[in-house]
Amino acid sequence: MRAEPGMIEAEDVAKSFTVRKRSGRLRRTRTTLDAVDGVSFTVRRGEFVGYLGPNGAGKSTTIKMLTGILTPSSGSLRVCGLDPARRRTELARRIGVVFGQRTTLWWDLPLRDSLTLIRRLYRVDAAAHRTRLAELTALLELEPFLDTPVRQLSLGQRMRGDLAAALLHGPELLVLDEPTIGLDVVSKATVRGFLERLNTERGTTILLTTHDLGDIERLCRRVMIIDHGRLAFDGGLDRLRATVGADRMLVVELARPGPPVVLDGIEVLRTEGPRQWLRLPNAVNAAAVVSALAERHEVRDISLREADIEEVLAGLYRGDHAYWCSGRPVAP
C-alpha cells in the first residue's frame, strides 16, 4: 500500500446510459449517452477542490458514482479506499453529501428531529452527538430555528440545516452538489465561511460542484473542469487563468476614429468608433505597449483588463478563446 492514498482516486471512470428515442410510430432507436467519458483524477486528504462544468457535463453523474448511487460502466473508482458501488453503506458512514437542490430533512418535522433521526441513522453515540450538534449549531447559527418545522425554513436556513445533517457523523470527505444555489448574499457568505473553516481547521476534504464563481474564487485552491464527460482542466486557479486566459486586453480610446493600430505582436480584436480592443499576450510588457501607442497616436483613455474567472470558464465551455471580448469575437 502507498503511504498516502488519495481520498478519491478515479481512473478512467466512465458512465454511459442507454436512451431510447422514438424514431417512428412504433419504432424506438437506442442510443448510448456517455455522461462521463473516461475521467481520471486524485483528490488528496485535506484538499478543497472545485468540480466545475456546464449543465449536463457530467458533474452530478460523477457525484452519484462517488457516493455509490450509480455504478461506473468502466474504470476504477476508490473513495476513502472503498469501491463506492459495492460498499455503499460502509462508505456512507465515512462521507457526507449535500445535494443542494434536494433535502435530507423531513419537511413536516422540526429541524431538531431530523438531526436526531440522522444520529440514529449513522449510529453516533449520544455524547459525540451532543458535542457535534452544539458545535454545528454555533458555527451555522442554527439555534433560532432548531425547533421550526423544515417546511417553514428559508432556503438559506434549510441549506445550513442540510449541511449540519451531512456533518453530524463527522465525515472525512464532504461532497457538495451546488450548495449555494439560490442563496442570498448573506447566506452564501455564511456557508462559504463555514466551509472554509471546516477545511482549514478540521482538515475535512471537500469536493464542491457549483456554478457560483464566487464560491470558486473564495474557496477552491484547485479546480477540475469537466465538459462533455471529459476532464478539460485540472489544476490551480492561477494555472487555469494562465492556460486559457493568460492574455489580457487593452481597451484604447483614441482622439478620433481610425484604422486599427499597428504594433508588433499585438492583435486588434475589434474597433468601434475611436475605441479599439487589443489582445495583449502575457509575454508582452503592457507599459511598453502603452508608451508605443502614446508616441504614435493621440490617446484619450486606456484601460487594462485581466480575464476574470467567469469569462475564462465561459470561454472554455464554449470551446473558443475569444471570451474576453464580451462574447463577441471579431469577425475575420
Added chain:
Amino acid sequence: MGVYPWVAWFAFRRYTAYPLGSGAEALTNTVFGFIRASVLIALWRARPGLGGYDTADAVTFCFLTQALIGPVQVFGGMELTERIRNGDVAIDLYRPTALQGWWLADDLGRAAGSLLLRGVLPLVAGALVFPFHWPGPAGAAAFTVAVTLGVLVSFGLRYLVTLCSFWLHDGRGMDAVALVLSLFFSGMTVPLVVFPGLLGTVARGLPWAAQIQVPADVYLGKHTGTGLLGALAFQAVWAMALLAAGHVLTGMARRKLVIHGG
C-alpha cells in the same frame, strides 16, 4: 433493527402532524360509509344471508373498510413514487440503509397514525347509527395482527408499483391499473364473499384480499381456530412473497438506475 423503529416513529409523527386534514378525511370516509351502508342494507334485505353475512355483518364490514381506507391505503400511492419522478430518490439511495426497509418502516408509522386519526371516527359513527358487531378481546387481538399483516401486504403491493417508476418514467398508468385491482379485489367495492363461483375463489386467493377482506372477516369472527390461523398465514405468506419480490426488484432498480433530473 437500528434506525427503522425511529423511522416508523418519526413517520407516525409526520403523518399526525396535520390533525385537521386527517379529521376532514375521516369525516369524508364516514359520510361515504353511510351511503355504502344504505346500499348494502338494501342488498341484504333483498338477499338475506348473502355470502354468509347477516345485515349487521354487512354494515360492520362497510364501516370497517371505511376505517381501513387510510391504514392500508386502498387507493394506492406512495410518497416514494414522486421522489423517483423528481430525482429526490438519490437521497434515499445514498442513505446507509435498505431502500425497502426504510420505506416499510415509514409506511408502518404512517399506517398507525392513519388508523388513529382516520379509522376511529367511521367505526364509532357506524356503531352508533347502525346494528353493529364488536369483537371480544381475543377477536380484537386477532384483528390487530390481521390489520398489521394487511398493511404489510398493502405496502408490498404499492412498493412494487412504485418501483416500476424507475423503468416507466411515468407511473400514472400503473397507478390506475393498481387502483382498479385494489378497489375490486380487496373487498372495498363489495365484500368478496358475494363474488360467485370461480371468480370468488380466485378473488379470495389474491393478495388484495389480504388488505381488507381478511382483516374484516377476522373482526367479524368468521374465522375461528385453525381457520383463523389459516387466514393469518394466508396474509403472512403474501406479505413475505411481496416483500421478497420487492427486495429483488430493488436490486434490479439499483443496477439499472437512471436518476431523473440530474
